[in-house]
Structures are given as C-alpha cells and as structure tokens.
Amino acid sequence: MDLITAYHIIEVVGWLAAVLKVASLLAMKSMIPLRILAIASSVCFIIYSGVLQLWPLLAVELVLLPTNAYRLYEIIALRRLVTHMTDESEPDFSVAMAYGEKRVIQAGDVIFEKGDPVDSLYYLAEGCVEIEGQNVSVAAGKIFGEMAFFNNSAVRSATVRCLEDTVVYELDERGFARLQHEDPKFAMAVMRTVTRRLVANAAQSQEAQPG
Incomplete structure (x- = not known):
C-alpha cells in the first residue's frame, strides 16, 4: 500500500468519525444507539488522530471513549434490572x-x-x-x-x-x-x-x- 492510498484511507476514517459524531448528537433519540455511535466515532477519531499525530484530538477522544462505554454499560445494566424486577418480587429497601x-x-x-x-x-x-x-x-x-x-x-x-x-x-x-x-x-x-x-x-x- 503506497503512501497516497494510506492517506486517503485515513482521511475516509476521519470523515466517518465526523459523520458518526454528528449522527450521535443530532439523529439519535434513544440513548443506547447514541452511545454506540459515540463509541464508534471515538474509535475512528483515535485512529485518525493517532496516525496524523493530532494530539489534542487524540487526548479528547481517549477520555470520551471510556466515558461513553461506561454510560452504555450503566444503561444496559439498568434495563436488565427493570426487566428482572417482576411484579411478584419483593422490593428490598x-x-x-x-x-x-x-x-x-x-x-x-x-x-x-x-x-x-x-x-x-x-x-x-x-x-x-x-x-x-x-x-x-x-x-x-x-x-x-x-x-x-x-x-x-x-x-x-x-x-x-x-x-x-x-x-x-x-x-x-x-x-x-x-x-x-x-x-x-x-x-x-x-x-x-x-x-x-x-x-x-x-x-x-x-x-x-x-x-
């Protein structure tokens, strides 16, 4: 793979990251798809900024990626909790x-x-x-x-x-x-x-x- 082709691939990754970021902010109304898109966007931005040595962008996305991953885990855990708490179960206070x-x-x-x-x-x-x-x-x-x-x-x-x-x-x-x-x-x-x-x-x- 020559240098020009590699550059174009990285550029595509950067544009994909931007599209995913915009979609996560504007298009998604449900929190789970929003968090998934945000995670995918961060992964793409990390690859893009790492290859092109865009260190401030890389630092931001390295913070956002685990944050969004944890928020996604919290949402899924809460949904599982709601699903398993049946009407017959006694609440524990x-x-x-x-x-x-x-x-x-x-x-x-x-x-x-x-x-x-x-x-x-x-x-x-x-x-x-x-x-x-x-x-x-x-x-x-x-x-x-x-x-x-x-x-x-x-x-x-x-x-x-x-x-x-x-x-x-x-x-x-x-x-x-x-x-x-x-x-x-x-x-x-x-x-x-x-x-x-x-x-x-x-x-x-x-x-x-x-x-």
Missing part, C-alpha cells in the same frame, strides 16, 4: 439504613401528623406502624411517607402512629435523591411501591363512589 438517620420510637407515639410539612420518607427496620384513617398498617422491611415526594402537596395527607416499639431510618429529600442516583435498584423499588399504592388508592376511590 434495606440499603436505606446506610443513608438514613436512625430513630427509635415507642409504641403509641406519632411519627408525623396529617398536615405536617413533607421533609422525609422512612424505612421501617423494626416494628409496625399504622396510617390512621386508611386502615393500613406497614410492617418491617417497607417504606412509608414516600408518596408526598411524588405529588404537589407540601403537607402530609395522614397521621402515622407506631403500633409497637419501632426502629425507622429517616431519609430527607437530599438523602433520598442521592440514594436513587447511587442505587438504581432502590429507585426502581420505590417507583414500583408508589405505582402499586396509586393503583390501590384509585381502586378504593372507585369502589367508594356510589353506583
């Missing part, structure tokens, strides 16, 4: 103990009252609590108080009282946001719980309407 503030509460005491400002959700590690006015009790291993983070109300819609000596871990909004970001499994478990409770509340409201 115990990771909240590593992020929340531990509170020990006596039987009969109120954790929060209806009308209180919304500032936390709770993981129930031990004991049992009752959501007054709804005939609902929450057992150990569950969360409660999370619904207020997903509606426009700034106050609690019900009072929660301990039916027995109870240990909870309290997560404020900042801790909740951090945990959702750092543990996608926890975030999915919360969303499944919220969805189930919304469906149950809608069903109860429908049953309560006069026929």
